Amino acid sequence: MRLTLKPLAFVALSCLALTACKDEESAGVGSAKSGVKVAESPLAAVDANIEALKNNDLKALVLSSVPPSMTEHLRAKWKSEMNQDPITEEDRAKFAEALTMLTAPGAEQKIWTDVQPKFAEWQKEAQFQMPMYIGIGQGMLGSMVDGNEDLTEAQKTQAKAGIGAFGTWASSAKFLDADLAQKSIGIVCHAAREMKLESLDQARAMPFDEALEKGNIAFKATRDLLDNYGFPTNDVLKSLKSEVIAQNGDTAKVKVTYQMFGTPLEVESDLVKLEGGWYSKESVEKIRAEMNGSANSEPSPDADAAEGSDESAEG
Template sequence: MRLHSLHYALLPLLAALVLSACHDKDDPSQPGGSTPEAAVQSSVELLKAGDFNALWKHALPPADYATLRSDWAKHQQSQPPVTDQDRARFNDAMQQLTGPDAENKIYAELQPKLAAMESKYKDQIPVLISVGEALAKNAVVQSKSLSPEQKTQANAALDVLGPWAQQAPWFNPTKAKQTVNIAVTTARKLDLKSADQLHAMDFDTTMSKYSIGYVGLKQLLVNYGLSVDDTLDSVKVTPIDSSNGHARVKIDYTLLGKPLSSESKLIQVDNRWYSEDMVNNVREAHKQLSEPASAAPIPASTSSSAAVPATSGSSAPAPVVAHISSAPTKD
């Protein structure tokens, strides 16, 4: 009897522990999050999985997700036609990457050049990367879409990525061979037959191709000492404030052993939480796409759209990438 009574006495405690463990843990396949923290955490999980279609579906209210898909088709129709030159370049690249014994053929051509390239460029790499870092920081400063806080966060990530890039073993023969293998494997998985196929892909197909490319990119970065998954696994989301359907959360994470932090803004729609930046940018992109053809063209430098694997107001591979701040395009 005592054991029986103890069993029932423990049930409420066990239930409380289960509920506590599930707190802020949502089903990532559902639109939005039950809390701001859960919304961001689910986005991080989807980004780690490389499921970009599910990421957009989760981070946007259903109506905005439908708009994104509809606008994709419109954007596709507005693209310049594929030229014979485009087809020739595409065919040459894919034949080289996917042909029989491509891994060994490409590396056999590359290997004799590695030592010469290292001798010629080794001393220049740090300088070139420093210049690139300076240009990236200047672009951050000039950005009109980033808040002051986001600019600070982006520069902090660049301060970590710069030294890594300067010291990475870019000319190491073993690393080079692994990179070639990754590139060839990724190209074969993409299974792209022609430039026309690439140009005509619908939203779902493109997202699946992005996922394949993203996996390959992560493997390539790991090869040179940068793990995107380790960074995403380190994410800790904590609330900052929430009122009137708007919220902010803090995202703490570790990038290459360095602790960093970011912030994300969310909005509440139909009792679910979504990325405010993503919602606003999809709506702005839709507005621009819907403008009459006679309207003044938008300069390419201020376009509100970017490829899905891009950052969200911070520098890859920071986990704020999970709240991408722009709509995808095919360009």
């Protein structure tokens, strides 16, 4: 079963790297024909993303982060991904089972009743194993950062600081607290009901824009789960500050600083101006490469016409 957001992943990640709090009027935000706001300055692009994050609005986060001319590519890619693998009866059965488990009346209590007998055992194991797992995870992520040739030394330093801050939270989070676990089950069940999915076929046939709206629900649930375990997403968002450190014509570099568990962090992002708005350079380049790749993989109309002429000549 492939319920993936691959076409959106790099867009969403780049949005997270471009967030900051600015006054919308002074930033300058216009409107595209599609109704999606177009950021008329680099700081307006930052403002649009932070507002979307605060409002748990994945749809706005994605659509405001690519030029209008590229959204159709995202829609086409989504449809292609959803139809890539045929749905099997086993897939349908597993999806229906999971859906029933999360959305049936009294699902929260039933799930907790099933989990509770094992909880004390998990708590005992976690007391000794969790620090080890967190340490291993931090080490693996640090190695991945060191081996990433696309990152500068300054970026690697910031990435490692972020991993360390996240590890600080993970080490103190009470993942196996019974009350928090029950609350988490409630958050997941509520989100599943709110999505109003009825079958795997419905989910796979869902249009791009509707899928983003469903994604808003999942996005909010993810933040609620993090908050439930002591990760202060609101505090992180409130700490965001940004500045344009360089601008030359239709290119700009923005630095975003923020705090995570008392650790000061920063990220620099390159923006480009296209179609009257400002967007992540990395996102634009990746989508453009995908669009060019799709175009190159399909025979051109001229090539088809030439082939037809050859066949006529031979006839």
